[in-house]
């Protein structure tokens with residue numbers, strides 16, 4: 001494991017290992033991705049020229065079931081990044097007790113530079129390149145950063161063309177009309193909301209007295225901001241890649257979402273829009289947002305936002321990781337020393353993959369659930385696993401991140417060990433002597 005992102009991601013295993021009783025074999029298995037595929041995707045551009053895009057798909061571990069994980073379209077996508085994201089997916093699926101292993105995929109590009117037709121040819125080209133690596137019982141892609149339901153629909157359609165049969169369960173996060181699940185779009189934020197509510201109740205904190213800053217105002221960030229706003233929390237700051245806004249009296253999140261939907265940046269809301277006059281506000285950078293003195297900080301943008309460089313500046317009491325990997329392992333140590341409790345991504349943002357699992361179940365059974373049923377089932381799962389991790393953390397006096405990995409490692413280790421351990425092979429079988 002020479003790669004830096006995966007090596008950093010897997011440092012947590014050493015911490016969690018002290019509190020589990022699984023075989024060394026199981027830990028050894030989990031240090032390495034099971035299969036990593038790198039492909040070149042040829043795309044005919046609108047002007048007739050040909051471009052080749054690098055793409056990746058990693059199946060990290062399938063001991064607990066077919067692998068599951070999103071596809072990211074971003075200029076920074078590398079094999080190393082995809083492997084570390086697949087590692088997190090493995091643990092996330094185990095935390096939620098889903099019958100899935102972990103995977104991830106990506107294409108290195110800036111999707112904003114492609115026309116819609118180029119994007120469709122690229123998405124279908126990606127599936128052509130990885131078709132033998134995925135399948136409803138092998139590996140099931142889903143949306144991630146800069147991919148959406150429309151792209152998932154193209155991918156499912158392309159896979160169905162290749163297999164010459166309709167295969168809705170090969171991809172989740174599809175449009176509702178192509179077998180998508182109600183509630184999938186908001187699921188990541190909804191799951192995070194259920195976890196935050198559960199934890200705040202344990203801490204006896206009232207929403208109206210709890211201030212929140214949210215970094216990232218995309219699918220996950222904007223919806224969690226709105227859910228918390230509607231539940232009475234005071235959202236004092238939000239940001240996107242262009243920068244953020246801060247109002248100690250609280251922001252009107254639904255109006256900001258309306259402006260964002262008309263594809264303007266968050267700053268534009270306050271510089272040009274009528275919301276400017278509603279509350280006093282300041283424009284601030286993402287670094288300033290992260291350092292605000294708030295009760296809850298929600299990083300919901302991209303990875304490595306809180307690192308050893310800025311962890312000392314963080315003043316929030318609780319961090320709920322809606323993004324994947326927003327806090328580096330070095331920063332974790334600094335935050336722990338400052339008594340800042342970090343609620344980890346593999347629990348907090350697991351609502352997305354949980355409703356993806358519900359979508360896969362609905363596709364395979366052919367019976368579709370109401371939005372109310374989806375959200376009820378999601379709430380049950382999020383609260384149950386949040387409570388278990390909370391108990392592990394209390395029992396061993398360890399941070400919630402370590403506790404979440406202990407919880408997942410116990411489930412993964414049990415499954416890996418069921419296939420045979422060193423003891424099993426070296427000690428005579430009492431029944432078959």
Ligand code: NAD
Pocket residue numbers: 143144145146188215216217218219220221239240241242286300301302303322323324325349350352353
């Ligand atoms: P998205 O593309 O919809 O939104 C990303 C947001 O982050 C945008 O508002 C963008 O402007 C902002 N952003 C990008 N770079 C930034 C920076 N440097 N500083 C501040 N803001 C920045 O993506 P999303 O689906 O909301 O995903 C956000 C995070 O949540 C990612 O880490 C993703 O892996 C994670 N996540 C998403 C889902 C899901 O179902 N959408 C599920 C699990 C985890």
